[in-house]
Amino acid sequence: MAIANQTVPDIGLIIIGDEILSGKREDRHFQQAKTVLAQRGMALSWVQILGDDPGRCEEALRRSFASKDLVFSFGGIGSTPDDHTRQAAARALGRPLVLHPEARECIALRCQESGQPLTAERLRMGEFPEGSEIVPNPYNRIPGFSVGSHYFLPGFPIMAWPMMEWVLDHHYQALFRSVAEVDRSMIVHELFEATVTPLLEEMTTAHPRLKIYSLPSAPVQSGEERVRRHLELGIKLNNVSAAEDSARLMAELDQAYQTLRQGVLALGGEIAQENQAQR
Numbered sequence: 001m002a003i004a005n006q007t008v009p010d011i012g013l014i015i016i017g018d019e020i021l022s023g024k025r026e027d028r029h030f031q032q033a034k035t036v037l038a039q040r041g042m043a044l045s046w047v048q049i050l051g052d053d054p055g056r057c058e059e060a061l062r063r064s065f066a067s068k069d070l071v072f073s074f075g076g077i078g079s080t081p082d083d084h085t086r087q088a089a090a091r092a093l094g095r096p097l098v099l100h101p102e103a104r105e106c107i108a109l110r111c112q113e114s115g116q117p118l119t120a121e122r123l124r125m126g127e128f129p130e131g132s133e134i135v136p137n138p139y140n141r142i143p144g145f146s147v148g149s150h151y152f153l154p155g156f157p158i159m160a161w162p163m164m165e166w167v168l169d170h171h172y173q174a175l176f177r178s179v180a181e182v183d184r185s186m187i188v189h190e191l192f193e194a195t196v197t198p199l200l201e202e203m204t205t206a207h208p209r210l211k212i213y214s215l216p217s218a219p220v221q222s223g224e225e226r227v228r229r230h231l232e233l234g235i236k237l238n239n240v241s242a243a244e245d246s247a248r249l250m251a252e253l254d255q256a257y258q259t260l261r262q263g264v265l266a267l268g269g270e271i272a273q274e275n276q277a278q279r
Helices: 018-022 029-038 054-065 085-093 101-114 120-126 157-171 193-206 246-266
Strands: 011-016 046-050 070-074 097-099 127-129 133-135 144-147 150-153 181-189 211-217 220-222 225-227 230-238 270-278
Touching: 011 029, 011 054, 029 157, 046 054, 054 085, 054 150, 070 157, 085 097, 085 127, 085 144, 085 150, 097 101, 101 120, 101 133, 120 127, 127 144, 133 150, 133 157, 144 157, 150 157, 181 246, 193 211, 193 230, 193 246, 230 246, 246 270
Parallel strands: 011 046, 011 070, 070 150
Antiparallel strands: 097 127, 133 144, 144 150, 181 230, 181 270, 211 230, 220 225
16 A cells, blocks of 8 residues: 555554453553654554454444554454454455455465465465455565555564564655654642643643643652652644644744743742653
8 A cells, every 4th residue: 555645644553352451461562563653753643452352343443444544453363263353354344355365375385384284274364355455474474464554463573563664664654754752841849730721721722733731640658758749741742744844833832832831830830840852
């Protein structure tokens, strides 16, 4: 799939597997995906973790396909009875599952290399929703698949992570940026979140492209010290596309931060620390 323009889409992850929800396996895809995207100046917009429930997977994918998001789905594309992702994707799209000819060749070659028979069960791993394209697997040749801007990868990190990088580097290089996210924030004492909420609401309305946030912390005892109650208030900007005026947005972020800072002081807040980060 080639991108038609240079607008950065929202980017989401769907992580599938009962073993994640039960705690038998610890998810590693979320953190690695953040790293892979950040290396290319991109940032995640959402993450969803699902068990091996066919109906729930189908419902989630139907919503996701209806969006314009770039989505990576990890897990559930094998051939055992607890793997439902291929079938759920097909039902969500209203398409039949068909054996992809390139996938068949990859699976046959893998079987030849490993000395295993080419069985119907193994070929099932190459059955994808009609119209899919394959995502090559450098580890053992068994491919994933893509439909539009949705990419379905194995649950095994050793396979999935190189496949994700291949997708980004081959199809989305025009979207790469030097910075994924700019974040300016402050630590504020002597203000309750309810007191500053009207200011944050006004700023959110005035600056829809920016993300205005508040992270409250309750007072806690940390060793010999008592950490005071405080708020972390900040403004973020991420996934700036080439179609946007990044210099204008950066100037808007700086102006909005000054407005936030002045508002906090006017409300009687005590600014203890200010931070600026680029990721």
